Amino acid sequence: MSSLPRPRIAAAFLAAILATIPAAAQGTAAAGPAASVELSALAGGWKASLDYDPLTGTGRILRGADLVRFKVGLALYSLGTGEALRAPAVMDAGTGLYMPEPAAAAIGEWFSRRDAERASRFSVAAILIDPGHGGKDPGAIGEHGAGAARLRIAEKDVVLSIALDLKARLSALWPEKAILITRTGDTYPSLDERVEMGNEVELAPNEAIIYVSIHANASFNKGASGYEVWYLNPDYRRTVVDAEAVPGVDAGVLPILNAMLEEEYTTESVFLATAILEGLGTALGPASASRGVRPEEWFVVRNARMPSVLVEVGFVTNQEEARLLADPGHLRKLGEGIYNGIVAFVDHFERRKAAPSP
Ligand SMILES: [Zn+2]
Numbered sequence: 001m002s003s004l005p006r007p008r009i010a011a012a013f014l015a016a017i018l019a020t021i022p023a024a025a026q027g028t029a030a031a032g033p034a035a036s037v038e039l040s041a042l043a044g045g046w047k048a049s050l051d052y053d054p055l056t057g058t059g060r061i062l063r064g065a066d067l068v069r070f071k072v073g074l075a076l077y078s079l080g081t082g083e084a085l086r087a088p089a090v091m092d093a094g095t096g097l098y099m100p101e102p103a104a105a106a107i108g109e110w111f112s113r114r115d116a117e118r119a120s121r122f123s124v125a126a127i128l129i130d131p132g133h134g135g136k137d138p139g140a141i142g143e144h145g146a147g148a149a150r151l152r153i154a155e156k157d158v159v160l161s162i163a164l165d166l167k168a169r170l171s172a173l174w175p176e177k178a179i180l181i182t183r184t185g186d187t188y189p190s191l192d193e194r195v196e197m198g199n200e201v202e203l204a205p206n207e208a209i210i211y212v213s214i215h216a217n218a219s220f221n222k223g224a225s226g227y228e229v230w231y232l233n234p235d236y237r238r239t240v241v242d243a244e245a246v247p248g249v250d251a252g253v254l255p256i257l258n259a260m261l262e263e264e265y266t267t268e269s270v271f272l273a274t275a276i277l278e279g280l281g282t283a284l285g286p287a288s289a290s291r292g293v294r295p296e297e298w299f300v301v302r303n304a305r306m307p308s309v310l311v312e313v314g315f316v317t318n319q320e321e322a323r324l325l326a327d328p329g330h331l332r333k334l335g336e337g338i339y340n341g342i343v344a345f346v347d348h349f350e351r352r353k354a355a356p357s358p
Pocket of ligand 1: 132
């Protein structure tokens with residue numbers, strides 16, 4: 001074993017991080033000792049981060065917005081939004097993970113290709129705003145006080161007002177983008193119809209759509225108050241990749257690709273949720289409290305094939321907050337806050353996608 005020559009890797013940046021795998025650890029004896037590269041050093045060379053879960057044998061290499069998913073012993077990688085790469089599998093040698101040179105070269109080429117794609121313009125072409133409930137479905141109801149001070153507000157009215165304001169702001173800023181809204185009046189599109197509106201938008205390869213659902217909260221605890229932003233629960237496994245989309249890949253692999261692709265959406269969704277939460281914090285100041293960013297399996301979010309969030313603007317069941325939610329000035333601040341968050345997200349998204357990764 002010690003007499004074997006050290007294999008050589010073509011790429012210059014790999015020169016210092018060469019490693020060999022004992023033939024016994026390679027799993028394939030026939031071809032002899034193929035060159036492999038220690039994975040954390042390889043990721044470092046790519047300026048990428050490496051996560052690995054030894055319990056499941058799965059890992060991810062994240063470089064900017066580009067995600068590569070792998071599973072030890074599986075000769076299949078997922079690149080970005082569900083692109084499949086057949087290449088020799090990552091191996092766990094006990095002392096570390098090793099990636100065979102052909103896989104490293106193919107992934108390195110893919111990263112370069114992604115950089116080239118970014119050099120051409122990337123944009124958020126459409127934003128779908130979804131005010132919750134409507135028509136026969138009032139959503140949460142808040143009833144407070146008595147006599148002249150009596151207040152009754154319905155979630156469907158609160159969220160429609162905010163959504164229309166948000167749509168007007170976004171349309172004024174970006175006349176070239178499609179700013180869509182699922183309802184403009186007191187009607188009730190089904191949940192399927194709402195999601196379909198987004199999925200039906202025709203997008204060029206370098207274009208994305210984001211989905212923002214707006215709701216108001218209710219609680220048996222009358223003291224509960226504040227706003228929060230939800231994104232898709234990463235544990236939820238949905239069918240995003242269909243069989244036709246990945247020719248030549250057997251059905252047993254599709255659930256893995258689905259999980260991988262979903263994670264790409266989750267990354268963007270968490271980012272969008274955080275930007276909106278910060279936008280609301282700036283716009284509202286101390287008027288309402290932030291309850292943070294949370295994962296959830298909302299129907300409307302999990303069936304949307306796009307970065308998706310759900311904003312809860314406050315509790316109609318809290319007397320003080322209900323009075324705020326009945327105040328047009330407060331609703332405008334909520335619209336402004338969500339708007340600022342979306343603008344921050346889109347600016348970052350388009351700038352990041354337009355510039356080469358660091
Ligand atoms: Zn709701």
